[in-house]
Amino acid sequence: MQSARDEILGRLKAARKTKPRDMPDVQQSRDPVQGKEEMIRAFTGMLRLETGIVHRVENSSRAKEKLTEIAKEEGLKRVMVSTDDVVAPLDLPAWGNSIGVQVMRSGDFAGRDDYKDAVFDIADAGITGADFAVAESGTLGLILDRDQPRLISLAPILHIAIVPVDRIFSVYEQVMERVFKKDTYPGQFVFITGPSMTGDIQGHLFKGIHGPRKVIVILVG
Numbered sequence: 001m002q003s004a005r006d007e008i009l010g011r012l013k014a015a016r017k018t019k020p021r022d023m024p025d026v027q028q029s030r031d032p033v034q035g036k037e038e039m040i041r042a043f044t045g046m047l048r049l050e051t052g053i054v055h056r057v058e059n060s061s062r063a064k065e066k067l068t069e070i071a072k073e074e075g076l077k078r079v080m081v082s083t084d085d086v087v088a089p090l091d092l093p094a095w096g097n098s099i100g101v102q103v104m105r106s107g108d109f110a111g112r113d114d115y116k117d118a119v120f121d122i123a124d125a126g127i128t129g130a131d132f133a134v135a136e137s138g139t140l141g142l143i144l145d146r147d148q149p150r151l152i153s154l155a156p157i158l159h160i161a162i163v164p165v166d167r168i169f170s171v172y173e174q175v176m177e178r179v180f181k182k183d184t185y186p187g188q189f190v191f192i193t194g195p196s197m198t199g200d201i202q203g204h205l206f207k208g209i210h211g212p213r214k215v216i217v218i219l220v221g
Contacts, residue, residue, distance in 0.1 A: 032136070032170040039135040039168045040219065046138030047217060050194025056165075056219040063162055063220050064095050067127070070216060071101050074158060076124045078102040083147045086129025086162050106149050119151045125158035126151075126212070132175045133168040133217075137193055140217070141175050144188035153192065159212040161192075165221035 033042045044054045057063050070076070081092045081103055096103035104123065109115035119126070128148060132141030140161055144150045153159050169175050172191075179189055195215050 034170065036165065036168070039170055040165055042135040043133055043138050043168050044219070046136065047194060047215075048138070050138055052138060052194040052215045052217060054217045054219060058221070060090055060220060063218050064090060064092075066218050067092075067095065067160070068099055070160065071099060074125065076101055076158075078104065078122055079125045079127055079160075080104045080106075080119050080123040080152050080156060081126070082128040082149065082152050083107070084129040084131075085147075086164065087127060088147070090162075092127065106146075106152070116151065116155075119155045123156045125160055126153055126156040127160045127162070128153050130161050130163045130167060130217075132178070133163050134170075134172055134175060134191075135168055136171050139172075140192040141179070142190050142192065143179065143186045144190060145186070150188065150190065153190075154212070157212055158214045158216070159192075160216045160218065162218045162220060165219050168219075 033039050040056070044056075047054055055066050057066050071079075077100075079092075079096070079101060081087055083105055093103045093105075095101075104118055106115050106119075109118060128142065130140045131143045131148075133139065134141065140163065142148055142153060153161070169178075179186065192215070195213055
């Protein structure tokens with residue numbers, strides 16, 4: 001009599017001999033969004049469908065004004081910020097001092113444990129830039145490194161991302177071509193589409209189980 005194990009192995013062996021079906025070309029299976037303003041509208045609409053919040057401002061000065069509004073609305077007292085090429089020029093420590101918000105950076109902590117405690121338990125929000133944004137899905141793309149630590153966009157209950165509009169691309173493939181076109185690949189890269197959500201618990205949708213409960217994007221430009 002054939003055992004369950006033998007039956008499963010037999011099915012797996014048979015499956016290997018089955019000729020795979022022709023898969024459609026991803027690029028040809030959908031119509032890419034064209035034009036900068038159209039991409040901005042598409043990104044905004046898709047992220048809002050994922051319950052993300054999107055603001056658009058003219059320049060960096062307006063971005064800091066919008067951050068001030070958000071800090072007041074959300075009652076932010078302490079924030080953890082990245083030092084990537086979008087956030088660093090904003091001088092958020094000085095901004096925080098001017099409005100009574102404590103601004104922390106990963107480099108401010110002597111040890112990893114102190115940093116982890118701060119980003120998980122003390123920070124009311126994490127503020128980062130973004131390397132890319134995908135119009136077709138409302139997705140952010142972050143290359144993670146010492147200036148863009150993963151925990152800043154993952155651990156706090158609120159993630160605020162500042163995104164220059166010239167970093168919005170139509171489809172995923174355009175982003176991946178740019179991420180992996182160099183000889184040296186990034187150590188880590190992550191896509192973020194709206195707040196963290198799961199439906200694994202008795203089929204009910206929960207936010208904030210594996211990451212931020214709320215995502216706010218400030219588009220600059």
